[in-house]
Amino acid sequence: MKILVTYYSRSANTKTVAQKIAKNLGADFEEIIDKKNRTRKIVGWIIAGRDASTKKLTEISYKKDSSKYDLVLIGTPVWAWTMTPAIRTYLFENKAKIVGKKSPKLAFFCTQGGSGDQKTFIEMAQLSKKSICNLTIIDKQISDCDNSVFGFCEAIKKKLKF
C-alpha cells in the first residue's frame, strides 16, 4: 500500500496533524506551497479569506505524483467555511490523476477554529471524488489529537484491509 499525505498549512496546525497521520500510516509526506505570500497578519488574513470564499485558484508547488499512490490523504485548514486556494488548486491540477478507475483512494482531513469542515469536505469531494474517511481537528485539540488521528488511521486501515 503506497500512501501519500499531502497538505497545505499556513500556521502549522494542519502540518502537525499531517505529520502524525503520515507517521501512523508509514506514508510519504509532502507540503503544498502556496506561492502567494499568506503570512502578512491582518491584510494576509483578509485576502486569504476573500480568495477562499471566492473560490480563487493560486500558484502552488509540489513534487510528488499522486497517480503513483494507492491512497492519497489531502489536508487543509478551513478558510471562510471552505478549503484553501492551495488545496482547491491541487484538486484542479490533479483531477485527472485522482478520479477514474485506477486512481488512488482519497481521504480528507482539516483543521479549523470551529466550523466549516463538513462543507469543506463536500466541496473537496465535488472537485475530486468521494473520500473513504474524513478527519476534523479543531484548533484547541491540536496539542492533544493523537487519539483522533489514531482512530482515523485505524478506520482507513480497516476499510482498505491493510
Ligand SMILES: Cc1cc2nc3c(=O)[nH]c(=O)nc-3n(C[C@H](O)[C@H](O)[C@H](O)COP(=O)(O)O)c2cc1C
Ligand atoms: C483566512 C482564514 C479564514 C479562516 N476561516 C475559518 C472558518 O471559516 N472556520 C473555522 O472554523 N476556522 C477558520 N479559520 C481558522 C483556521 O481554519 C484554523 O486556525 C486552522 O487550524 C489553521 O490551520 P494552519 O495552521 O494549518 O494554517 C480561518 C483562518 C484563516 C487564516
